[in-house]
Amino acid sequence: MRQKVIAGNWKMNKVMTEAEDFVIEAGKHIPADENVEAIVCAPFPFLPALVEKTKNTRLKIAAQTMHYEENGAYTGEVSPLMLKNIGVTHVVLGHSERRQYYNETDETVNQKAIAAFKHGLTPIVCVGETLEEREANKTKDVVTEQVQKALTDLTPDQVAQTIVAYEPIWAIGTGKTASSADANEVCSHIRNVIKDVTDKSVSEQVVIQYGGSVKPANIDELLSQSDIDGALVGGASLEVDSFLKLVEAGTK
Secondary structure: OEEEEEEEEEEOOOOOOHHHHHHHHHHOOOOOOOEEEEEEEEHHHHHHHHHHHHHOEEEEEOOOOOOOOOOOOOOOOOOOHHHHHHHOEEEEEEOOOHHHHHHHHHHHHHHHHHHHHHHOOEEEEOOOOOHHHHHOOOOOHHHHHHHHHHHOOOOOHHHHHEEEEEEOOHOOOOOOOHHHHHHHHHHHHHHHHHHOOOHHHHOOOEEEEEEEOHHHHHHHHHHOOOOOEEEEOHHHHHHHHHHHHHHHHHOO
16 A cells, blocks of 8 residues: 655745744644655755754655755755755655746756655656646646656666656646546556556555645545545645645545
């Protein structure tokens, strides 16, 4: 049975005091259930403090992106070495907003995934189609290419540890959500792509999340699907009560 993974992606929200208050409170109430993992993906300035505040809890702290080099003349960037050094455990790679606004490509996502594993970080690799691609029936083609390229040159063990987040771009922050059946169909397709890249046993280990206007009202139905193993959540992860309801759903 695959672990359920609920990751709250705060994006560019909160200030330090709000962030600390959130993880202190949430950390007290994360279920003591090994079948669910709870992660907060926070802005860079908060990471050291949040790692410290969650040391004796089951709440993990993730970065929202990183560079693929360990160091160098990359003004404004943060390296995997820096993240590992402060105790971050996960990193989001290839989020659609990073692809849209900051020129993230399938190739750089792959470079970052390789670098993440080199430094003991677990990558959460985001894939998903635009509304135009969906309406042109290109969803599976787009997602196939994104997954294949992201996993290039990873070992089977590394692929098995990778978290893949399917986030249809048209559903992010819009209030629109793919039906649970539609979301599961794409997540199942992703698992088949991973099987083709590696093998069935590896593909069955990979955690595949759904993201796109996920909230407490629809999380149970999404998690009841055969190939949806969690959620990468934006707005609904900004309040402690809402985030804990999402995590609690992973224990059912």
